[in-house]
Amino acid sequence: MARDDKTKRAEEELRLARLLHRRAESRSDTEEVRRILRRNAKSLTPEYIERLWQEYNDLLRLLEINLDISAEHNLSKLLDKSIDTVIEVINAERGYLILLDRKGDLRFEVARGIDHREPDAGLPPAISRSITRRTIETGRAVITNNAEEDARFADFASVQDFQLRSIMCAPLKIKEDIIGALYVDNRSIKGNFSQKDLDLLETICAQAAIAIENAQLVEDNLKQQRKLLAAKEEVELLNKQLAEKVQRQSHELAAVRRSLERSQMCLETKYNYDNIIGRSEPLQRVFRLLDRTTETDVPVLIQGESGTGKELVARAIHFNGPRKSHPFISENASSISESLFESELFGHVKGAFTGAVSDRKGLFELADKGTLFLDEIGDLSMDMQSKLLRVIENGEIRRVGGKDIHKVDVRIITATNKDPAALVKQGLFREDLYYRLNVVKIVLPPLRERREDIPLLAEHFLKEHAEKTGTPLKALSPEASAALAEYDWPGNVRELENEICRLAVLSASSPVITPEFVSPHIRNATPSSTVTIPEQPRNLHATIEEIEKRIIVKTLNGCGGNKSKSARILGLSRDGLRKKMLRYGINTTGGEVTGKDKNNAERENE
Ligand SMILES: Nc1ncnc2c1ncn2[C@@H]1O[C@H](COP(=O)(O)OP(=O)(O)OP(=O)(O)O)[C@@H](O)[C@H]1O
Ligand SMILES: [Mg+2]
Known part of the structure; x- marks a missing residue:
């Protein structure tokens, strides 16, 4: 082989060795290179071999540098x-x-x-x-x-x-x-x-x-990743804040909705019968009567002791009837002086009398298309009665000092805690006015005659108190409840309402109201003292039956309707108690009079 050929071959082998080396990326081929060089040594000059060897080593060094550098990413x-x-x-x-x-x-x-x-x-x-x-x-x-x-x-x-x-x-x-x-x-x-x-x-x-x-x-990339991570964290934070905000707002919304529902409920129930608490038969009779009168325009006379709910019933008639979107004007007739009666009721024109500095509408004009509720009607003087009768008869008014006559469309509801029929008899109330006002009479029974309503009313007032004051709802202990049910409540529902308010406040943090909180005059009222002797002479048998019935009702209420327990306390057999309950129309909870009594009672109110 010519020398040039040999050199060429050696060079080619060396290139191959380099390639091999590059591929292997290691020094393992060094020996192979040496062998090739040695094999070709005779045909190459020592300087040439040295140069090739040097070149090879330089390449190795470069390779090392390359590996070293390219492995560093910082x-x-x-x-x-x-x-x-x-x-x-x-x-x-x-x-x-x-x-x-x-x-x-x-x-x-x-x-x-x-x-x-x-x-x-x-x-x-x-x-x-x-x-x-x-x-x-x-x-x-x-x-x-x-x-x-x-x-x-x-x-x-x-x-x-x-x-x-x-x-x-x-x-x-x-x-x-x-x-x-x-x-x-x-x-x-x-x-x-x-x-x-x-x-x-x-x-x-x-x-x-x-x-x-x-x-x-x-x-x-890292920066980008960090940025992305920061953005992700920010988005997550915003999401969290948003979720919290949404949650807060939905809570607020729910609260608003609840309060709206509550106020709507109030609006709807404030003046319907739901607002008049009681399940006793006497009250059921009142409701049945209300059903028949609210839709009409007929005058209603409400009779009942003080605090029995006369105004409540008057409002229920107005706000459940067709006049509900018009005014409900309430006035206590006994508080109007004789001299100002006409002006109060019919209004006056400027200068009609000293102090009439401007034209003024009277109650009838104010109540036009609505209802005028005149309370304490039994206290009106005869003169006032005749003035009232006139307007009721012709539906026209003339302001004091004025010439014009105004037609008014007013539904009249009156109330009294006296017995108007007795007043007529005594010549204290005009008979014609009485008949005009008494088209429908609603007699509200005193609370002592519907004791079964007492626990319901007490519960209702406790709930009202808790809602008003935002405090936890309290409960009456059975003993406290029995003490309230035993009392006669001369001030009727109003008195009970006040007592419940007092109890809710005095019992402070105690969730259950025990008898020691109850006002002493109520707590100490003995059953005998709660027995009212009727003012008018009454049949003895009927009176005793009335007392018997009340004692049974009270005992049943105190025992949560448990007949065996009640019978034991009353000294009766279970069967004996059952018979008496049947006779008096008492159910297990001490409420609901049925049958004969119901019909009698209904007749009385009509
Ligand atoms: N059945 C009832 N349910 C709930 N609350 C009642 C009931 N009866 C009366 N009340 C409440 O008792 C209080 C007295 O009622 P109201 O003023 O209607 O009685 P009244 O007969 O007009 O009394 P007065 O003769 O003193 O004018 C009111 O706060 C009323 O809301
Ligand atoms: Mg009243």
Whole structure:
């Protein structure tokens, strides 16, 4: 084989070895390379073999550098590593890694001296910026071994000022973009760098540029990830805040809805019978009567002791009837003076009398299309009665001092705690007026005649108190409840309402109201003292039956409707009690009168 052929073959084998090595990325092929070289030794000159060997080792070194650099993804560490490598493999006194910032200015990232320290710590680098800039602008590496005398750099002040000698500068290039440069120099020695050093520097630059780009990408990625994470956290926080806000608002909405429902309920139930508490038969009769009168315009006379709910019933008639959207005017007749009666009822014109400084509507005009409720009608003088009768008869009024006659459309409801029929008999109430007013009479029974309503009313007032004051709902102990049921309640429902209010307040934090809180005059009222002796002489048998019935009702209430227990207390057999209950129309809870009594009672009210 001719020598040239052998050289060619050796070179080819070496290229193959390099390829193998690159692929294996390890030193394991070194021996193979040595073997190939040895096999070809005879045909090659020792210098040539040395050169090839050197070249091979350089390549290995580069490969190592490449692996080392490309494995580093932390930009700052990578820059440090790149410059350290350059200083190590190239015999340089100083090395600098320069990157271009966004504005295109040179940014000195890392500087290293031969001792691995920053050569000009704290000072601006004493290097040739012009050479660096030229490298970056042209994208071509620069090498000079005597810069001071190099004609190319004669105008570069820094070269002269810093007396720079050997300089190499290679661009950091990513495809066509130049991102910076690697600069090495040796200030005191001329001819320090060879073309091979420059090749090495350029190779390292090519690898470093790729690694820098990668590291920048990784860093950008990390930044992006951090930003995304922060944005995600912010979105999560906003979501949480939003969810809290939505929850708060839905709570508020629910509260508003509840209060709206409550107020609607109030509006709907305030003046219907739901507002009139009681299940006792006497009250049921009242309800049945109300059903028949609310829709009509007929005058109603309500009779009942003080506090039995006369005004409550009058309002129920108005607000359940066709006049509900018109005024309900309530006036206590006994509080109007004789002299002002006419003016109060019919109004007056300006100057009609001293003090009539302007025209004024009377109660009838104010109640036009609505209802006029006149309470305490039994206290009106005869003269006042005749004035009232006149307007009721013709439905016309004339203001005091006025000439015009006004037609009025007013439903009249009157009330009294006296017995108007007796007043008529005594000549204290005009009979004609009585018949005009008493088209429908509603008699409200006193509370002592419907004791079974007492626990219901008590519970109702306790609930009302809790709602009004926003305090927890309290309950009456069975003993306290029995004490209330035993009492006669001369002030009727109003008195009971006041007592319940007092109990709710006095029992403070106690959830159950026990008898010691009950007012002494109520608590100490003995059953005998609660027995009212009728004012009018009455049949003895009927009176005793009445008392018997009340004692049975009370005992049943006190025992929660337990018949055996009640019978034991009353000294009756269970069957004996059952018979008496049947006779008096008492159910197990001590309420609901049925049968004969019911019909009798109904008749009485009609
Ligand atoms: N059945 C009832 N249910 C609930 N509350 C009632 C009932 N009866 C009366 N009340 C309440 O008792 C109090 C007295 O009622 P109201 O003023 O209607 O009685 P009255 O007969 O007009 O009394 P007076 O003769 O003193 O004018 C009111 O607060 C009323 O709401
Ligand atoms: Mg009243």
